[in-house]
Amino acid sequence: MTVIDCSSLRDELLELASRLPAVPRADLPAFLEAAKEASADLPASLAEALDSFNVSGNEDGYLLLRGLPVEEEGRLPRTPESTPAPAERPLLTMEAMLGIVGRRLGLHTGYQELRSGTVYHDVYPSPGAHHLSSETSETLLEFHTEMAYHRLQPNYVMLACSRADHERRAATLVGSVRKALPLVPEGFRTHLFDRKVPCCVDVAFRGGVEDPGAIAEVKPLYGDASDPLLGYDRELLAPEDPRDVEAVESLSKALDEVTEAVHLIPGDVLIVDNFRTTHARTPFTPRWDGADRWLHRVYIRTDRFGQLSGGERAGDVVAFTPRR
Numbered sequence: 001m002t003v004i005d006c007s008s009l010r011d012e013l014l015e016l017a018s019r020l021p022a023v024p025r026a027d028l029p030a031f032l033e034a035a036k037e038a039s040a041d042l043p044a045s046l047a048e049a050l051d052s053f054n055v056s057g058n059e060d061g062y063l064l065l066r067g068l069p070v071e072e073e074g075r076l077p078r079t080p081e082s083t084p085a086p087a088e089r090p091l092l093t094m095e096a097m098l099g100i101v102g103r104r105l106g107l108h109t110g111y112q113e114l115r116s117g118t119v120y121h122d123v124y125p126s127p128g129a130h131h132l133s134s135e136t137s138e139t140l141l142e143f144h145t146e147m148a149y150h151r152l153q154p155n156y157v158m159l160a161c162s163r164a165d166h167e168r169r170a171a172t173l174v175g176s177v178r179k180a181l182p183l184v185p186e187g188f189r190t191h192l193f194d195r196k197v198p199c200c201v202d203v204a205f206r207g208g209v210e211d212p213g214a215i216a217e218v219k220p221l222y223g224d225a226s227d228p229l230l231g232y233d234r235e236l237l238a239p240e241d242p243r244d245v246e247a248v249e250s251l252s253k254a255l256d257e258v259t260e261a262v263h264l265i266p267g268d269v270l271i272v273d274n275f276r277t278t279h280a281r282t283p284f285t286p287r288w289d290g291a292d293r294w295l296h297r298v299y300i301r302t303d304r305f306g307q308l309s310g311g312e313r314a315g316d317v318v319a320f321t322p323r324r
């Protein structure tokens with residue numbers, strides 16, 4: 001577990017949060033600009049950990065910041081039941097942390113077809129959610145590299161926790177390619193490297209068509225052959241060639257073997273390296289009492305792996321082009 005205990009930095013971080021506009025959605029670009037300025041004043045130990053993760057990643061494929069400032073339970077609004085959040089909703093401390101830490105790493109990005117192109121997503125359980133949705137609860141949300149099929153795939157998925165589930169049962173699972181690779185037999189590794197495998201897309205990107213099929217192609221392993229990047233989605237990857245099927249199965253098994261479980265609690269920010277991991281969430285039981293599990297999610301792009309071409313700004317909203 002790669003955990004950074006931030007509890008001793010709480011006052012400094014609260015001071016940085018107090019510099020941000022109180023209603024972030026009123027002018028999100030201005031909010032993200034203020035967050036960028038605040039990120040230059042992050043405590044040195046935290047700033048260094050973030051910068052080094054940004055340059056080289058790590059073995060686990062994630063950083064967990066624990067003990068960040070967060071509202072006490074009684075001071076939080078009810079867990080949302082709809083999306084997107086109202087434009088006038090006041091800034092929550094966890095959203096401030098996603099702003100400041102995210103801007104240290106790169107550019108917050110909205111995805112036009114997803115949640116009306118908003119940049120900050122509430123992640124909460126919803127009755128009758130589609131089985132691929134982050135709004136599921138009683139079922140396992142299977143392993144996925146976030147938008148692996150999207151040309152402008154985010155470099156990081158950041159999840160901040162305002163509320164855990166009542167029983168603290170939900171775990172966010174992370175499978176890291178750096179740990180899994182040694183467990184994949186050489187022949188399969190070579191086969192999957194730079195190999196394009198047919199891939200379906202999430203519901204939001206299906207253009208209103210019920211089942212457009214595998215409209216993208218994703219390389220499960222690519223990049224630097226000695227330290228490859230990962231594109232792995234258990235539900236959407238649709239290999240047809242029997243050798244692809246077998247090799248993807250082998251990779252899948254290796255990822256299961258190295259998986260780490262993170263039980264997010266209030267005050268946590270999880271930074272997932274979305275080019276070197278796949279992630280999932282285990283089942284939990286909502287009570288629909290206004291105090292169910294509540295995360296905040298943002299996507300960050302950086303200049304690594306071709307995700308920026310120059311001139312982009314934090315808060316840009318990008319359109320879908322499938323990887324091919």
Ligand SMILES: O=C(O)CCC(=O)C(=O)O
Pocket residue numbers: 123134141146157159171172279280281295297
């Ligand atoms: O709920 C979680 O812990 C993770 C959900 C997820 O995969 C996401 O929001 O991207």
Ligand SMILES: [Fe+2]
Pocket residue numbers: 134144146157279
């Ligand atoms: Fe996800």
